Amino acid sequence: MENNFKITFINNKKLLEYKDEDMKILFTTKDFGSFSTNDAKGYKELLQEINLEDNVLILSDQVHENHVETIKKIEKEVLKLKDTDGMVTNLSKTSLCTVYADCVPLFFYDKTKKVIASSHSGWKGTEKNIAKETIDKMKTNYGCKPEDIKCLIGPSISQKNYEVDGKVFQAIKNVTDTEKIAIKQGEKYLIDLWQANKMLIEKEGIPTENITISGFCTYEFSELFYSYRREGQNAGRMTGIITIL
Template sequence: MQNNFRVTFINNKKILEYIDEDIKILFTTKDFGSFSTNDSEKYLELFQEINYDNKSIILSDQIHENHVEIIKEGKEEVLRLKETDGMVTNLSGVSLCTVYADCVPLFFYDKTKKVVASSHSGWKGTAKNIAKKTIEIMKKEYNCKPKDIKCLIGPSISQKNYEVDEKVFKAIKNVTNTDKIAIKNGEKYYLDLWEANKILLEKEGIISENIIISGFCTYEFSELFYSYRREGQNVGRMTGIIFIEKKPS
């Protein structure tokens, strides 16, 4: 499944990218250092390094809720949204940026309506079904049809490396309506957030073949990614970016 994201090199640094026509998704590795939703300069440096001249950069502060913001205006500036874990736009040249260190990145795009979205879905975001909230906004604001929406589940922690307690398991079980998202291990559970989000996406009408799981585990691929579960509270963060590329004038 890793072939969906291609590992490329920029100035001898590894970066993951996914390109589909004029939709582009980037996911940094440890080679680029740690990103923060407070550090706009870091993003400007990254965009300069990858030779992308867009300066309309949208950051969200990611509080593990399910609020999704609609981006209706693109300015040449870095904008940080308060109390936001998801973003949707149909504007070309506007980069939606989120940060990760095990949580699940959800990247959405509808090529028909030219709409992209990005949502941060850790176990709390999954339990609060941010996937559903994002799709509802794409449908309501841009008339997107579920059959036209693709969703990429980006690099994040895999089931075999994600042991949780019963509280977390029950929260995900309640929203997915199945216990097949976890393997019981004594008093703990190995939780599959990839499968849980796939189930939630399919419940909203996203076609199974339009749900693409990157297969990259942030815990396992220690040479590429930071991992909260592996490294602890002071771990760095990767950034995930999705945008509609500007057409040449």
């Protein structure tokens, strides 16, 4: 799957954008400021700026679990989901919005069924295999076939900058082959969450060629992204948006 994730400019602000026919994925940089899952006003201003002002907003509070919600109807301009880290829908002009500062954004779409999904997968989401939960929802609720689903693994922390302790290593080891995604350094490990999630997605039957890793490290590209690992608790948050046009 060709990596069409490109940096574009809107009002002199850098924005990462991925386009594929009738859907698009957007990922903000520091130029747009910090986002919160409670900041509907900020999101509305962003959607207006990127010409998606007629879209409905779907937000989730992201509690580092693996609950995935299916949205089949919307009765208001902003829907906030509780205890949710993943969202699936086939509704057009609907923006699924999540926030990040090192955790892995997973964006899914099926052009055949016109279904999109977004999931927030840090190490806890990876341990709990939110990728599988998301794909299962796409298959069960919309009849999506694995061979038709494409996935983009968005900007997040890279392996060389993600040192973890034995607890996190064991958690990831429980769900995937750590020999391929972990490098031991003394008592700690460098974990590759990009490859870990890619392997979990492949286990669900998604062809390797349907999976794209953006390659943007939130820790390394300090001029573009906030990073919890680099900046600590006061780090800002980027937002990732996927929408059917």
